[in-house]
């Protein structure tokens with residue numbers, strides 16, 4: 001594991017973008033695992049700026065998003081499909097056909113989960129997975145107590161996650177109750193993971209990730225077992241640990 005602590009969310013985002021751009025340049029047909037949420041937005045902005053200024057190309061890049069809400073159409077502004085277009089895909093030269101997001105409007109959810117999981121495998125797996133983290137330590141939409149062996153599956157969102165994500169919706173009732181998410185095993189099979197953590201609200205989750213017992217109650221703790229994990233945190237996310245309290249080499 002390597003860990004960087006940056007002064008601000010902006011610095012965290014710059015560092016993350018720098019790592020992603022290096023990897024894309026090293027392997028122009030890389031398969032990226034992408035995350036939504038407020039945390040990676042500025043990282044995506046830096047990727048766009050770099051694409052415009054330095055012409056880093058995504059022509060041969062493939063992407064798989066972590067998750068999607070069930071029952072929200074692609075056109076809905078709260079779908080993760082819309083999110084990715086709004087914050088990244090519309091502004092870089094990635095091919096629409098190379099981008100993958102679970103279909104939350106499927107009539108056969110089980111079949112969609114199997115299709116997505118198999119399609120990741122058929123494409124040779126994920127090379128670099130970008131991850132955020134939920135306040136309760138969830139990754140993707142893998143809520144506490146999800147099996148570490150899980151693959152792409154349907155989840156019932158916890159009340160706390162629905163409340164946390166309700167800021168994007170008109171009301172809590174509008175927040176979907178289910179989502180399709182890559183499983184924890186799916187995420188762990190990525191060759192490299194880049195985890196972004198920003199803000200005081202995530203400080204406890206970061207503390208658990210680094211020092212808590214590895215347990216399904218806090219999904220992110222499993223990341224400690226990943227052979228190629230990079231964590232980039234901002235100082236606000238370090239309030240529980242203390243600025244130099246990481247305790248890692």
Ligand code: GLP
Pocket residue numbers: 035036037038039040066067131132133134135139140141161165
């Ligand atoms: C959602 C997403 C996660 C994300 C989390 C944190 O639940 N499914 O992938 O990590 O939100 O979001 P934010 O970055 O907005 O705090």
